[in-house]
Amino acid sequence: MKHITILSAKVVQTFISLKYNLPYAIIEKAIPAQTCEVDNLHFFLKFTLNIPAMKIVLILFFCSAVSLMAYNQDFIPAQPVGGKQQLKYFFDQELIYPADALNSGKEGKVACKYFIDEKGQIEHISFSDGALPDFSSEILRIFRMIEWEPATLRSIAVSDSGHYEYEFNIRRYNRLCKQRGYISHLYPFEPTDTSGIIYLYKNLETAPHPIFTNDKINLAGFIAANLVYPEAAIKQNVSGVVKVTFVVEPHGRISNTRIVNALGAGCNEEAIRIIRLIKWMPGTVGQKAVRTRMSISINFNLDQGPDGNFNPNIKSSYGG
Numbered sequence: 560m561k562h563i564t565i566l567s568a569k570v571v572q573t574f575i576s577l578k579y580n581l582p583y584a585i586i587e588k589a590i591p592a593q594t595c596e597v598d599n600l601h602f603f604l605k606f607t608l609n610i611p612a613m614k615i616v617l618i619l620f621f622c623s624a625v626s627l628m629a630y631n632q633d634f635i636p637a638q639p640v641g642g643k644q645q646l647k648y649f650f651d652q653e654l655i656y657p658a659d660a661l662n663s664g665k666e667g668k669v670a671c672k673y674f675i676d677e678k679g680q681i682e683h684i685s686f687s688d689g690a691l692p693d694f695s696s697e698i699l700r701i702f703r704m705i706e707w708e709p710a711t712l713r714s715i716a717v718s719d720s721g722h723y724e725y726e727f728n729i730r731r732y733n734r735l736c737k738q739r740g741y742i743s744h745l746y747p748f749e750p751t752d753t754s755g756i757i758y759l760y761k762n763l764e765t766a767p768h769p770i771f772t773n774d775k776i777n778l779a780g781f782i783a784a785n786l787v788y789p790e791a792a793i794k795q796n797v798s799g800v801v802k803v804t805f806v807v808e809p810h811g812r813i814s815n816t817r818i819v820n821a822l823g824a825g826c827n828e829e830a831i832r833i834i835r836l837i838k839w840m841p842g843t844v845g846q847k848a849v850r851t852r853m854s855i856s857i858n859f860n861l862d863q864g865p866d867g868n869f870n871p872n873i874k875s876s877y878g879g
Contacts, residue, residue: 637675637710637719640815653701656732657693668726669694677716679709706815744810748848751809757850763842767807770838786833789825797824802856809848811839830857
């Protein structure tokens with residue numbers, strides 16, 4: 560059996576720093592903890608004692624580069640549920656320009672650094688100096704609504720940090736409001752719960768349900784009437800179920816959209832597009848509107864008609 564001696568990172572780093580009179584900070588970066596594994600301790604000591612200083616420096620930087628490449632290959636950074644594109648979409652849909660700043664014509668960029676723990680929870684958010692407090696508060700409000708996939712190192716969940724910037728620009732915000740159709744969030748049910756807790760569908764007093772201007776249409780009918788079967792899926796004869804989970808917020812719009820059963824050929828994207836069109840009456844607990852985790856399954860089927868062609872047949876269902 561192969562025997563491996565795992566040396567204390569600090570022992571190795573300190574030894575080489577003293578031996579070759581090199582700054583400890585350089586050694587610490589050049590030989591991180593995960594590289595301090597050797598097949599034979601005696602060989603390691605003999606090896607390092609007989610190498611000239613210049614060569615050991617080159618070896619250190621080589622080891623550092625190899626370690627960094629291996630680290631990058633094994634490390635997957637933390638990311639918001641649904642990825643960066645969904646993060647941008649959610650910010651555009653959720654953000655409300657602070658009223659005082661809007662009325663006074665104030666603009667500016669907000670930069671923040673965030674820390675995500677191994678459970679995908681935000682541990683801390685810090686903002687750069689000079690950011691308008693109202694701007695920082697709005698970014699913080701939105702960040703607290705976002706769910707995260709934790710970072711992984713060799714398939715093990717680990718903590719991570721990231722950086723985010725958002726520019727508050729009034730002209731852009733006015734265009735955004737025109738595109739999305741609202742300048743503030745209207746709450747279909749009040750009061751609302753402000754704890755941020757996401758409730759499961761089964762634990763509600765009243766469950767969320769879609770709001771339609773036509774009271775004769777239901778969710779399945781709305782999806783069937785508005786969903787476009789992707790051309791690529793028709794050509795490739797792709798059929799199956801796309802299941803999407805999301806959170807219905809107290810204002811009736813959705814967040815944290817995630818594909819849990821993917822299909823491909825454009826079906827995933829079409830499912831998300833159609834779900835974003837739906838406004839909801841939020842679920843309630845204790846006579847307050849709450850955040851609720853929901854799911855919708857959309858069944859993409861191609862039925863062969865009498866003419867021999869395959870025609871889309873859309874079915875759907877929703878629940879927890």
